[in-house]
Amino acid sequence: MSPKSLLPLALVAALAGSPALSASAAGPRLLAPQFVPVTAAAADQAALLRLAERLRRLEEDGLDPRHYDIPPDGLAASDPQGHQAALLAAAGEALEDLLHGRARRMRGRVDIERDPAAHPLAPWLTELATAAEPAAVIERAATLHPEAPVLRRELARLRAIAAAGGHVPVPADGGTIEPGTTDPRRIPALRARLGVDEPALVAGAAAASPHYDPALVEAVKRFQAAEGLEPDGRVGRLTLAALNRPVEARILQLRVALDMRRGLARPVAExxxxxxxxxxxxxxxxxxxxxxxxxxxxxxxxxxxxxxxxxxxxxxxxxxPWGVPQRNAREDLLPRLRRDPRAVMEGGFRIYAVAGGARVEIDPTTVDWHSVSAQRFPYVIRQDPGEANAxxxxxxxxxxxxxxxxxxxxxxxxxxxxxxxxxxxxxxxxxxxxxxxxxxxxxxxxxxxxxxxxxxxxxxxxxxxxxxxxxxxxxxxxTVEGGNSVRIRPDIYGLDEAYVRAMDAPRQSQRRVAAVDSSVAAVPAAGR
Known part of the structure; x- marks a missing residue:
């Protein structure tokens, strides 16, 4: 292929530092392709097809290849210049997301501070446009963060499990499974569930054993430790919930983990x-x-x-002292006051009413708390310092x-x-x-x-x-533990779900999705 090739105008503008970039909710975005001739050390046709193949594997990096308008390989034969231009435009957008994160601005997520200047886009676009092997540029951008390779391996492993039908569910009824017990219904399911990660557990005759034997107990303890649970070998409510968490939920969290680590600012130097x-x-x-x-x-x-x-x-x-927030007073203390106001008073709580513009302490045993409205709670509560103070x-x-x-x-x-x-x-x-x-x-x-x-x-x-x-x-x-082990905690507030919705939104609607979904993070918090 001739070194004189056609590149997207927006890509050229980016290389030159031109303002010809569009601003969207997720940050600057490449404009729709317009083509002008430029001189570049262009990749050969085979390398361009390898680039297209790498872009179609962006799911390995937690991204959705469908977001990038990757041209079909057949276009390379009928319109080689158009194919190259469209492919480089798609690669440029993917490169930007790999460097700076796809969900770039999430309202309320001040814990995710990105620094685009740490990995400026223009030099990468220059390299992409001139490299003999542009797929290698994409791969290098995908693994910039030191934890990315470990997270990608775990993502691939979980996707393989999902493709094979997911984890074997362990029946949650029947109470806690204690070490040494026999359960012909739940123990084989437990063994099969853990056997996905430890095949030795389901080797030979052991697979159908109904006994909660020492080897299986130790496997449960290892699972509990990895999940941040107490490694006691007892399979109770929390362990069952962790065992039965859908593999798809973990895949979602790994996609978020990969994207959250992109383009991060350096930690404060103190x-x-x-x-x-x-x-x-x-x-x-x-x-x-x-x-x-x-x-x-x-x-x-x-x-x-x-x-x-x-x-x-x-x-x-x-x-x-603790000045009890009104929400805590209404939702936590009012039910206790209705049950036993003297016990609340003995816990160091003081109740105040406003009379004549002044705050006056009252005896809680003199109030009919059942008639007090939680919606219009008229009192101020304070807890004295002491051993019982919250x-x-x-x-x-x-x-x-x-x-x-x-x-x-x-x-x-x-x-x-x-x-x-x-x-x-x-x-x-x-x-x-x-x-x-x-x-x-x-x-x-x-x-x-x-x-x-x-x-x-x-x-x-x-x-x-x-x-x-x-x-x-x-x-x-x-989190990545010890440099090579991945630990996935439950998404207790649903913020990972909100994040992945922003990742998967079309570019033009990312502002709306980020603003709405991240409002989960803004639930009022007060008290202790």
Whole structure:
């Protein structure tokens, strides 16, 4: 083929840095092809057909090839210049999505911060247009993120399982399956389900065994550990739900995971706190990337979601009172007041009414709580500091519009649970003293010993941190462990479903889909 070829005008404009790009909801997009002659070291026809074949395999990267108007190979014979131009236009759009993410702007998803300047499109388009093997350019863009190859392998594995009919369901009725039990209906199904990943479990006569034997128990424990469940070998409600989660749901989450990692901005170059909401974990990460603190957390339940946000930890309060948000008062405390107002009062709660423009404390035992409307709740409730206080002994202040903070909790037993979405939106900490010690570092006159004395004083006090710490609450259901193992957590708030809808929307409607679907992330959160 001659080095003089035809390329899309928008592609040429992009190479030259021209503003001849269209703006859409997902960011700048290539315009409809218009052709002008340019000089380029064009690929030969066979290489162009390999490029077309690679574009048809974009599903390996979590993208839908149907979005890219890939021309049929037959066009190469009847109109070689038109075929090349259309193919490069399709490849240019795919390249942009692989570099910067297809769902580029999701309202409310401040946890996904992309930096197109980190991988500027124009040089890649130049290479695509001039490379002898343009398919290799697409492949390199698809694997820029170091976790992409691992995620792609897992995606291919799960798609193979789906093509073969999916996972064998394990009957959920009949209660918990205990180690050592016999169940001719459920044990073979359990063995077959886990045998997809561990073929040795279903080898030979063992496949039909109704006994929950030690080898199968150990396989269940490995599955539970991979799912973030307590690895006790007991197959109860949560383990059954994880076993029976459709493989298609996991495929969806892997597609999102691949796209979320594209074009990300570099992490802030300072010590920072990262809370992964669906993983129920907080990590303190040092400037060099080392994780110096890793703990379990409790996050908001589905009806009171912990929002994704970026803020800074600026202060610590000792023995904090809790000003109960109205939603918590209406939905949580009013039913308790109707049952036993004295028990609520003994829990340190004070009830206030407004009379003559002044706030007046009232005795909750004198109110007919059954006649109080939850829709027009007329009282203000505050909980005194103390052992029963919902915020525990320490509150970590990080200013934000959602009034979300990190805090201690008296409900320590909840950290033993595998799924920990119990709060009203704020983050409860498994190791508050360890985070306190780290946060106070560099604040003159403060250390763990002085903080312990402030807590023991039982009076409310606070300290401004000398060095505020960036805090990022993010929503990442798929993580790569040890560099080669993929862990997929349940999509507890449905944000992955919203994300994939934005990915699969036509370009012209991505603004609407992103705005509507990501509003799931904006469910009001308040309280503790």
């Amino acid at each position: 010590r920072r706190i990262e809370v992964n909401v669906p993983d129920y974990r907080l990590r303190l990460i040092e400037e060099d990337g080392r994780v110096s603190l890793d703990m379990a957390v409790i996050v908001g339940r589905a009806t009171r979601q912990t929002p994704v946000l970026r803020t800074r930890l600026t202060a610590v309060m000792f023995n904090p 915020l525990g002994r320490i509150k970590f202040v990080m200013p934000n519009e959602e009034d979300i903070f990190l805090h201690d909790t008296p409900d320590r037993h909840l950290f033993r649970r595998a799924a920990r979405a119990f709060s009203s939106g704020c983050i409860r900490l498994e190791q508050p003293m360890e985070l306190l010690e780290a946060a106070l570092w560099g604040t003159p006159g403060w250390d763990r010993a002085r903080a312990s004395r402030a807590i023991a004083a039982r009076s409310t006090s606070s300290v401004q941190l000398a060095r505020s710490i960036p805090v990022r609450l993010h929503y990442t259901t798929v």
